[in-house]
Amino acid sequence: MKSFRSLPTTRKAGFPPADTTPPLWQHTGMARKTDPRNFERVLDAAAKLFLDVGYDAASMQQLADRLGLHKSSLYHYVSSKDDLLKHLIDEAQTTAEHDLDVAEQDLESGYLTALKLAIEQTLNDRSRVSLVLRQKPGSAAGDNAITRRRSYDQRLAKLIEHAQASGTVRGDIHPMLLARLTMGMVAWIVEWYDPERTRFSAEEITQAALTLVNQGIGLPEGR
């Protein structure tokens, strides 16, 4: 198995994701005439607001205030709070699925690549990731997000199966259980990581998580 330092990386934590998919404003029915940079600014501010106060408690007025816009101007970009939520979730899931595409290009280290990219996405954009993780079934948007999450989990478990079959990953834990436990470590990052306050750098967290998954808490060789 490759060292995790040599695994692909699609972006650096702290910088916007390198986006190879068309920006949302190109394929949505809204805001075609507005500047995409402004639309991204609205989305970023909405993601941050939803993280800070919770989606239910957040209002379009609060969002307008944070952006220094009149509320009516906000509706040039988006039609509703619900629309914003759908866009943010779609962005995050599209990124995660694109990362899986990258991971699946090298099945031998695919599982570790997927894990590394998931950690980077979480550190880089925990506000969008937390929106995805908090979706519950019962609404159209929630059901859709959960269907995509389930498909992500199944693809990840498949990558684990490949690694188990090739003998690089232990075979005594069910691939789906291994997927759930390791991704739990990643998912929980959104609850405690705050780039403005944390004492750990993104690099340090990524390294520690991958070391833990690879080698466990046992002492490193040679110590």
Add this chain to the structure above:
Amino acid sequence: MKSFRSLPTTRKAGFPPADTTPPLWQHTGMARKTDPRNFERVLDAAAKLFLDVGYDAASMQQLADRLGLHKSSLYHYVSSKDDLLKHLIDEAQTTAEHDLDVAEQDLESGYLTALKLAIEQTLNDRSRVSLVLRQKPGSAAGDNAITRRRSYDQRLAKLIEHAQASGTVRGDIHPMLLARLTMGMVAWIVEWYDPERTRFSAEEITQAALTLVNQGIGLPEGR
């Protein structure tokens, strides 16, 4: 380090926790004359309801319906929904703190014992545990729960420090970071584990999580 199979266990998943602290009805100002078994039944039903529909959406009427009680009878046991929440959170945190007391009795394997007991509590009572984990700052109850969570995390990090100093746990990851990552694996269990639907047994999940923390995904020796 001891094998995790020999670590202390305070309860079996699927059975009520062995409670060594006085039952809540003894030290609360309410329901003194009511049967504690009934009060426990109310708490259990409330925990399940809050998990199923969310705390905000849950109503005392729904709880009464589930218990087959008149809503007015419910108020013999509790004064409000908020009171129920406080009690449930207090129960779960008291159990977790008691488990840490047990873990701290043997510093050498204390970290692994704490982890094992936390997994067992989560599998055994994910409804109460999820209430603790979902508390946000901003209300008196939320602030209090978070203060206790923080103190739990610090005690856990101290146990990791002990294990690192004694050479049983790798020293190249900050104890608090190790605490956060491994407890993330545990905390996330509340999101995917459902004893009525899951394909994995409580025993299998506990074993897998502890194996993963101890040894990572590397192949077991001799394979």
